[in-house]
Amino acid sequence: MDLQTLTYIVVGATFALYIGIAIWARAQSTGDFYVAGGNVNPIANAMATAADWMSAASFISMAGLIAFNGYGASVFLMGWTGGYVLLAMLLAPYLRKFGKYTVPEFIGERYYSDTARVIAVICLILASITYVIGQMKGIGVAFSRFLETDYDTGLYVGMAIVFFYAVLGGMKGITYTQIAQYVVLITAYTVPAIFISLHLTGNPLPQLGLGDRLLSDGTYVLDKLDQLLVDLGFNRYTTQVMGNDLNMFVYTLTLMIGTAGLPHVIMRFFTVRTVRDARLSAGWALVFIALLYTVAPAVGGMARLNLMDTIQTGPVGSPDGNLKYEDRPEWFKKWETTGLLKFEDKNGDGRIQYYNDKNPEFAKKAEEWGWKGSELKVDRDIMVLANPEIAGLPNWVIALVVAGGLAAALSTAAGLLLAIASAISHDILKGLVVRDMSERAELRASRIAMALTVLLAGYLGLNPPDFAAGTVAIAFGLAAASLFPALIMGIFFKHINREGAIWGMIAGMGVTLLYVFQHKGIMFIPGTAFLGDMPANWFFGISPNAFGAVGALVNFIVAFLVTKFTSPTPVHIQDLVDDIRVPKGSKSVVQGAH
């Protein structure tokens, strides 16, 4: 069977599964719609959280980031896992005890203020919308690349699937489809990784394989990689940093507290039965996430090694040390047609030279050998997508990787859409505009909000605005600088009052956006970056993407200062905080779920 038919069958089968689950898990009440009835098993919730969390970027792009940044990419690995420690210890149990439907709802009640609630809604929507555009684009690209539909058609199919289960089932439908999606994506990620590790080192566990010896010549994988890269003028794989140590430190911190502050992740913990379950569920979520995040370094490192080895067939600098273009392997040809791999024979010798021509010292040496610049452009996404072919795996594995990438994009998109829709229907509509809305009316409103949100996300996926490029900067920066500190202070600092929280959020968000905009352009419009996107102007060398942690610090400081000079937190709010600090007396969010 040819690859395309096979891919259609595998992707079609997974989609049929998601639709089947959606029909089975229809939402009957607002409790079902917002928190899946409030009685999801902690391990099931953990799987759903993992799928919710791991996006198209984690699945497709992260291994590539690691492959090309080596040690420097550790910020993503630590940042996107370490946040769960904070979530498990500082947020999830207490927010579960609070026992409501949304993150802005907690902020509104704890700070006895509709203004605070609205600011939280704005942060939530800004962070989630930028994030969801990336997922929509991922769906469109996956379809166009593998199923050879055009981008728009792919996006429509993806929208239709999400529309079906998110509108029908709300959190309940999303939870159970996310569990299925987790299984699909983790299988699709680990199977090729295991084969590659076996192929290179004979070790079936990729986590150990990366630290093992190569079957070919007995040197360690990482030593070989370091050597190959240094010989070609690149930085050493195991020590190259991202910016400087301070930037790595702050970047990791931003990603960690941003992760803990992202509403679509936090709200997953409203769906479990007890505080005890919330703590446990966070631990299991980390296990399921780590299954991918500890394999990714092996995928990245080994893919890079494979790539370098394929091209540099002999000693560096010798006339026949490089692969002849006409001898290039099949996968190379295939990926050339997608444009993700580009070869340009600059010195006309019919061989491929791939080296670091940005390194002046090495470029000079290369010139003596008759090299006239690096001739290969490699898109980092290729590292995961081409992996099965590089390892010579059967076609069904390639089809599975496509289904896995789609599962990652769909599950994250659905979680984000629910966060946005429930903020609109529950926080704005029911919370502020029509306070006496009946349960049935709210369920209908939440479905309409969800439908509109899906359409909006689809529209933005078809016409991505300029600021979509800054997804990571905006989403993590905002969550880190505004929501995370407000939530932490709400639980751990009883005296922080309404004014402190409001001004803190505004200041944190303001500082972060200002820093991002001044270096990346106002709303990312090129040419409006008044300080220029150059490292020389960065504050202590901290990159704009990493700045959220500084914004969070500003938020804390402003909140403490403003609180000092304004009226104290009312007694009944202090009692509320005392109450959420102890598990006893927790009620299910949904009446009768126990």
Next chain:
Amino acid sequence: MSEETRLDNYAYWRANLRLLAICLSIWFIVSYGFGILLADVLNQFRIGGYPLGFWFAQQGSIYAFIILTFCYAWKMNKLDRQHDVHEE
């Protein structure tokens, strides 16, 4: 809430904060400490083919996070019972 429960809840919260301080110190040391600030020093040692600092940054810290989270959950569940604030 009676005065006695209030005091007991306060003791429970203090114990929780102590536990948090320990857990978050470890969280900080394995990632920011071993994985970033001390990575160069640790890279002189190796486990298998991994330089140690690199291993902490890309593998070790993540394993430590998992262990920490489960330890915290287990300790807290015990603490809940000791202070009689557990759920039925």
